[in-house]
Amino acid sequence: LAVGVRSVASAERVLDVPRTAFRPVPRVDSTVLRIRPHRPEPLTPGEEHDLRTLTRAAFQWRRKQLQKILRDHPDLALGRDGVERVEAATGRDLRARPETLGPDAFITLARAVARERGGGS
Structure with a gap:
């Protein structure tokens, strides 16, 4: 996944979301990412x-x-x-x-x- 995303966009972590923010509570924490496409696109x-x-x-x-x-x-x-x-x-x-x-x-x-x-x- 990292190769696919980073080949066409840049990704940065915006914030972490604790599992307690969801109902029902999942077993994992979450992260919000900002994904920005490269301009101009680097690949045909x-x-x-x-x-x-x-x-x-x-x-x-x-x-x-x-x-x-x-x-x-x-x-x-x-x-x-x-x-x-x-x-x-x-x-x-x-x-x-x-x-x-x-x-x-x-x-x-x-x-x-x-x-x-x-x-x-």
């Missing part, structure tokens, strides 16, 4: 689609290294050579796991994957 619709495809694949296989996800996940399937080209294009060590990447790294990686797959969606 095709890039946004590619980013969502990558993040969905990455977090379905979150315990795998990125190189395996990019090589073998059915929605990506870049093969060994494609993964090497993406790694060279991004300068990122793809032995990392998805949870170690921030939103900007996912955007960079998604753009490189789209180029490798033939220009994106």
Whole structure:
């Protein structure tokens, strides 16, 4: 969720709401967020689609290294050579796991994957 939101908007915590503010009282506290879209939008619709495809694949296989996800996940399937080209294009060590990447790294990686797959969606 954080990657998806932060790729198209900035989010800031406005206030915390205690569980006692609700009836019936839930088991969790809440937070109100202010979400502001980036202007101009940083991603084209095709890039946004590619980013969502990558993040969905990455977090379905979150315990795998990125190189395996990019090589073998059915929605990506870049093969060994494609993964090497993406790694060279991004300068990122793809032995990392998805949870170690921030939103900007996912955007960079998604753009490189789209180029490798033939220009994106």
